[in-house]
Amino acid sequence: MSAPSHPAFSNRPAPSASDERIAIIGAGLVGSAIAWRLARDGHRVLLLDRAEPASAGASFGNAGHIAVEQLEPLPSIKLLLTFWRELTVCGGCVHIPLHRLAALAPWLARFTAAAFHQQRNTPPLAALVRPAADILERTLRDIGRADLLMRRGHYAFWFGRRAPVQAAHQAREARERGFGIEPAPAELTRVIEARTPGTVAGLWFRDSAHVLDPQSVAAALVHAAVQAGGQFEREEVLEIYPEGSRIAVRTSGQLLKVRAAVVCAGVQSAPLLQRFGLHAPLTSERGYHLEFADTPALSDAPVVYASHDLIVTPMRGRLRATRYLEFERHGAPADARKIQRLRLTLERLGYTSRTRHDGWVGSRPTLPDYLPGIGRAPGEAPLFYAVGHQHLGLTLATPTAEAMAALVSGREAPFDLRPLDLRRFGTPRPR
Ligand SMILES: Cc1cc2nc3c(=O)[nH]c(=O)nc-3n(C[C@H](O)[C@H](O)[C@H](O)COP(=O)(O)OP(=O)(O)OC[C@H]3O[C@@H](n4cnc5c(N)ncnc54)[C@H](O)[C@@H]3O)c2cc1C
Structure with a gap:
């Protein structure tokens, strides 16, 4: 396929530079991991983000859980039948604001369709998730930062009469x-019982892991990429388009003509991909966190309060509690009521603090079938993408980087990437 022309941009200046770099757009955990992996392979990388690595997107505030046990994509027939119980109005953690229903309708329709294909969609996700802790450990060891990963598993607790079942x-x-x-x-069970009287049942999942600070993981990856000859520049990417056999990248400060580009801009990736005939129906699935700097951890591994839909992770110098799945617009103000409810729930679970953290909200970039989009754009343009890592972007960042290293070099990928091709969503509607 020849590169499409875009009359609306016919007056744009010619790219000022022609270089052999691969531009990576977005320095969240996914982009940072890709930058290091490509730099390690000897590629010249230019990582671009409008903010410091993992400071502006979902990567900053996640729960730090390497969720190797989460093999199945979320949409399932069972969930379609029971999702109402998960809604915040019923005391759950899922919030679909009424004013968003019309905008979300196409996404929800695709989600419903995907629910009937959970069995088919599980193997491609599981293939990436299962080795994730090993790949992250290897990566962090390679860059001399094995200290950031704890392989202690996690604990999960259920409360109430049905807890043992x-x-x-x-x-x-x-x-x-x-x-x-x-x-x-x-x-540990005794401590939890003492804080929340009633029946409590708990499990230890031995194979999962957690990181001591997600942002530090991204920063370490970027540092390693730069040490290996790569560059990181703080710039907003305004547009990208095919330019012969290269990719033109127009940023707030320059116009480049790079050898290839990788789009991994989280929930804001879709507009960058449209020009390459790719439709990424990403929605922002927002989650919240609260931190406690002066509250001792109950254990050296994350504790999942399954009956309360929240996870408390021991991070460096603080505890981080995360909750909620809110289908609100990316960039909308945080909902103070959710932060307050999270604070009260934590107090009831025995987490109190003398210091006050205001809370954080961030957007998980989620495609309706809960599979990431990893691949190469159709046609000649050397445009690659790694988007839609939903609840699992920390877990999947380094496996995705392995896949991207193979794609960019034309090697066979270590995972079957065909089910992750964004063309499964058809082509974008003309603007
Ligand atoms: C509350 C919460 C808890 C979570 N817990 C976990 C967990 O325990 N384990 C797990 O595996 N995952 C978890 N996740 C999911 C995980 O955080 C995300 O999937 C992951 O961070 C997505 O990474 P990303 O690099 O794709 O996107 P982001 O982190 O959102 O990064 C995208 C980057 O692109 C940049 N960008 C966008 N557009 C442009 C542009 N035009 N120009 C320049 N820069 C641009 C942004 O500034 C941003 O830095 C959680 C998410 C949330 C919100």
Whole structure:
């Protein structure tokens, strides 16, 4: 396919430079991991972001959980039948604001369709998720920052009359999938019981892991990429378009003509991909966190409060509690009521603090089938993408970088990327 022409931009100046760099657009965890991996392979990389690495997007504030146990994409027939129980109006953590329903309708329709294909969609996601802790460990060791990863698993607790049944069900499912599961240690269970009287049942998922600070992981990857000859520049990318066999990248400060480009701009990726015939129906699935600098951790691994839909992660110098799945517009102000509700829930679970953290909200970049989009644009343009990492972007960043290294070099990818091709969503509607 020849590169499409764009009459609306026919007056744009010719690119000022022709260079052999690969531009990577977006320095969240996905872009940072790709930058390091490509630099390690000897490519000249230019990482571009309007902000410092992992400071502006979802990567800054995630729960730090390397969720190797989450093999299945979220949309399922079971969820279609029971999702109402997860809504905030019913005490759950999913919020679909009424004013967003019309805008979300096409996304929700695709989500519903994907629910009928969960079985088909699981293997491509599982292939990336299963080795994630090993790949991250190897990567961090390569760059001399193995200290950022803790391989201690995580604990999950259920509360109330049905807690033992729920825990037993989860344990059975996890064992069937080959994961190491044990009852939570009696000492930890006793502490949790003392804080929240009633029936409590807990499990230890041995194979997961967590990082001590997601932003530091991204910063370390970028530092390593720069040490390997790459560059990081703080610039907004305004547009990209095919220019012969190259990619023109117009930023707030310059116009480049690079050898190739990788789009990994989180929830803001779609407009950059449109010009290459790619439709990325990303939605922003927002999550919140609160931090406690002066509250001791209950354990050296994350604690998931399954009945409360929240996770408390011991991070360097603080605890971070994350919750919610809010289908609000990216960039809309945070909902103060959610932050207050999270604070109250944590207090009830025994987490109190003398210092006050105001809370944080960030947008998970989510495609309706909950598979990421990883691939190369159709036609001649050397345009690659890694988008839509939903709830799993920290987990999937380094496996994605492995896949991207193969794609860019024309090698066979270590994962089957065909189900992750964005062309599964058709072509963009003309603007
Ligand atoms: C509350 C919460 C908890 C989570 N917990 C976990 C977890 O425990 N484990 C897990 O694996 N995942 C988790 N996630 C998901 C994970 O954080 C995301 O999937 C991941 O951060 C996405 O990374 P990204 O690099 O694709 O996007 P982002 O981190 O959003 O980064 C995109 C970057 O692109 C830049 N950008 C965008 N447009 C432009 C432009 N035009 N020019 C220049 N720069 C641009 C932005 O500034 C940003 O820095 C969680 C997410 C949230 C919100």
